[in-house]
Every structure is written in structure tokens, then in C-alpha cells.
Amino acid sequence: MPAKAEEYVNGCFEASIDWIVDTGTAQDLLTDHHVPDHYGYSSSLITANGESSSLKQGKVKVPELNATVSPFLVQSSPPVLSVGLRCVEDGFQE
Numbered sequence: 001m002p003a004k005a006e007e008y009v010n011g012c013f014e015a016s017i018d019w020i021v022d023t024g025t026a027q028d029l030l031t032d033h034h035v036p037d038h039y040g041y042s043s044s045l046i047t048a049n050g051e052s053s054s055l056k057q058g059k060v061k062v063p064e065l066n067a068t069v070s071p072f073l074v075q076s077s078p079p080v081l082s083v084g085l086r087c088v089e090d091g092f093q094e
Contacts, residue, residue, distance in 0.1 A: 012058075012059035012060060012061045012068045013035050013036075013039055013058055013059060013060050013061070014060075014061045015034055015035075015060070017030070017034060017060070017062075017079045018079065019062065019064075019079045019080065019081045020078050020079060020080050020081070021081050021083055022080045022081065022082060022083060023083045023084065025080050025082045025084075026082055026084055026085065027045065027071070027072055027082055027085065028069050028070065028071035028072065028080060028081050028082050028085060029071050029072050029074055029077040029078075029079070029080040030058070030060065030071040030072070030073055030074070030077070030079050030080075031073075031074060031075070031076060031077055031078075031079070032056065032073040032074060032075060034079070035058050035060075035073060039058055040056035040057055040058040040073050042056065043056060043057040043072065045072045045074070056072070056073040057070050057071065057072050057073060058070065058071065058073050062081070065081075065086075067090070069081065
């Protein structure tokens with residue numbers, strides 16, 4: 001059972017994951033089979049096609065960025081990091 005909110009998730013999940021850095025997605029995504037069933041916190045994801053089946057987000061350490069990200073944990077997606085999210089929220093530039 002995921003936590004009810006982000007503040008109830010202790011620490012972050014660490015895994016060796018090859019990420020796709022994508023300019024076409026607004027959110028970070030990760031297939032939920034990469035993380036333990038009980039890990040994450042309740043969330044909902046709104047996409048261009050409407051609300052998604054994602055009910056969880058998690059905290060994942062990305063050593064290459066020296067950062068912790070909070071991808072939506074979905075049933076089927078390659079590991080994706082949003083370029084736009086990095087630029088808007090983290091101040092990344094060209």
C-alpha cells in the first residue's frame with residue numbers, strides 16, 4: 001500500500017536505471033516494476049488522453065543529475081525524464 005502523501009515517504013529508491021531524456025513528455029515516468037510494491041505515495045497523473053491509471057509516485061535518486069526525481073509509477077513506460085520539467089523546475093538551460 002503506498003503512502004498517502006509524499007511527506008510520508010522516507011528516503012528515496014536507488015536503482016541502476018538507464019533513463020530516456022525526453023522533450024515530449026511533461027512528467028517523469030517509470031514502470032512500477034522497477035520499485036517494490038509498497039513503495040511510493042498516492043498520486044494521480046493527467047495526460048493528453050485524460051487521467052492515467054497511475055496512482056503512485058516515488059522518489060528515485062538519479063546519480064547522473066545529482067538529484068532525486070519523483071516519477072509517476074505507471075504500468076508500462078520506459079524510464080523517462082522530462083527535459084521541460086528540468087528546465088522549468090530545476091533551472092536547467094541549454
